[in-house]
Amino acid sequence: MSETVDAPVILSNEPGSFAWGVLTERHPALIQRVRDAFPYGPEQRRALDALLKESTEGAIEPLRQDAPDHDQWNAWGRDYLGRSWLDVPFLWSESYFYRKLLEAVGYFEAGPWQGIDPFRPFKQAELRTEEAEAELAALDLLALKPVDDQAQALLHGSLWGNRADLGFRMVSGNNGESSSDTPLVADDSEVLWSLLPAGRPNTVCLVADNAGRELVPDLLLIDHLLGHQHAERVVLHVKPYPYYVSDATTSDVIECLRHLKQADGVAGVVGTRLWAAVGRGRLTVRAHAFSCAPLPYAEMPDDLRQEFADATLTIMKGDLNYRRLVGDHLWPATASFAKRTEYFPGPVAALRTLKSDVIVGLDKRTEELLVAAHDQRWRTSGTHALIQVR
Numbered sequence: 001m002s003e004t005v006d007a008p009v010i011l012s013n014e015p016g017s018f019a020w021g022v023l024t025e026r027h028p029a030l031i032q033r034v035r036d037a038f039p040y041g042p043e044q045r046r047a048l049d050a051l052l053k054e055s056t057e058g059a060i061e062p063l064r065q066d067a068p069d070h071d072q073w074n075a076w077g078r079d080y081l082g083r084s085w086l087d088v089p090f091l092w093s094e095s096y097f098y099r100k101l102l103e104a105v106g107y108f109e110a111g112p113w114q115g116i117d118p119f120r121p122f123k124q125a126e127l128r129t130e131e132a133e134a135e136l137a138a139l140d141l142l143a144l145k146p147v148d149d150q151a152q153a154l155l156h157g158s159l160w161g162n163r164a165d166l167g168f169r170m171v172s173g174n175n176g177e178s179s180s181d182t183p184l185v186a187d188d189s190e191v192l193w194s195l196l197p198a199g200r201p202n203t204v205c206l207v208a209d210n211a212g213r214e215l216v217p218d219l220l221l222i223d224h225l226l227g228h229q230h231a232e233r234v235v236l237h238v239k240p241y242p243y244y245v246s247d248a249t250t251s252d253v254i255e256c257l258r259h260l261k262q263a264d265g266v267a268g269v270v271g272t273r274l275w276a277a278v279g280r281g282r283l284t285v286r287a288h289a290f291s292c293a294p295l296p297y298a299e300m301p302d303d304l305r306q307e308f309a310d311a312t313l314t315i316m317k318g319d320l321n322y323r324r325l326v327g328d329h330l331w332p333a334t335a336s337f338a339k340r341t342e343y344f345p346g347p348v349a350a351l352r353t354l355k356s357d358v359i360v361g362l363d364k365r366t367e368e369l370l371v372a373a374h375d376q377r378w379r380t381s382g383t384h385a386l387i388q389v390r
């Protein structure tokens with residue numbers, strides 16, 4: 001098969017597949033968890049039960065007629081509404097599930113539950129674990145190391161922070177602990193640093209993924225980029241509304257900044273510095289609607305394309321961004337990352353732990369070793385990670 005010709009789109013209708021497990025096991029478990037985390041009234045509880053039934057046994061139904069994005073989702077779902085959730089592209093169904101979950105809990109509806117993030121309790125708990133505290137305390141020692149070592153440690157902190165993903169951990173039994181001693185399956189970190197020479201007026205777009213234990217190390221990396229003149233300006237892209245369980249929103253950024261600012265030692269200094277950087281416009285938070293679209297980045301709107309084109313480097317964090325960056329298809333693992341991302345309007349880096357079937361850019365030998373050692377589990381277990389740059 002030629003690498004770019006017709007690699008199958010990932011669906012969820014193959015029992016035992018990763019995507020099938022997400023729809024049939026993770027989503028029901030998530031509905032239950034959200035139901036237990038809030039004192040929802042009968043209306044929300046009924047809606048959550050209905051979503052459970054619809055997404056496991058029924059056909060895909062449109063959003064409520066009065067939903068602000070009803071028409072938008074109807075257009076995106078033109079070919080999918082009325083079909084089984086399992087038979088439509090996995091990227092679309094997973095994204096729509098999160099949108100429908102917000103509908104069930106009244107997130108967009110005028111009323112008492114409007115704007116209440118159903119994932120907030122889980123995100124908050126993340127920030128206050130012993131491991132999270134230890135990670136912050138470790139900054140005091142890191143500050144004594146040579147600057148290059150700091151840079152590489154912070155890059156890896158941000159990369160492995162992606163493992164701390166609540167949706168992923170809920171069913172996989174993965175405890176989110178770092179596997180940072182596992183070699184990366186692809187490591188273009190040298191290229192990444194070469195694209196950000198110090199002292200130039202570089203703009204970095206960092207497209208965030210999860211809040212809490214991923215966003216904190218992302219912010220630490222941003223502070224390093226700003227402080228050591230690798231970037232004059234950083235634009236932090238977050239989701240405009242709660243998504244994929246723990247994805248970061250503007251509220252989560254504020255919460256993490258506050259958390260850092262209140263910490264002892266170097267972490268507190270970094271928090272104060274970042275807070276000031278926001279005030280001076282060196283760090284900007286952006287919540288573009290496309291960030292929650294069920295579409296690959298190849299279909300991004302013109303304004304976003306222009307932003308990425310203007311950036312010196314765009315850093316895409318996490319598994320979902322990776323799927324959207326290279327396309328949610330079963331590519332051969334050796335398909336070219338450069339080719340898959342050639343549409344992207346500027347230099348782009350992916351920092352991702354492997355949590356779904358999509359992967360490109362490996363050399364043959366690496367793939368063979370991974371398959372020999374782990375069968376196909378390396379693709380989805382979150383134990384492996386990559387840094388790829390084009």
Ligand SMILES: O=P(O)(O)OC[C@H]1O[C@](O)(CO)[C@@H](O)[C@@H]1O
Binds near residue numbers: 210
């Ligand atoms: O938080 P991340 O790294 O984007 O991971 C999201 C991944 O988790 C899953 O939602 C599974 O829980 C995948 O389908 C998805 O790609």
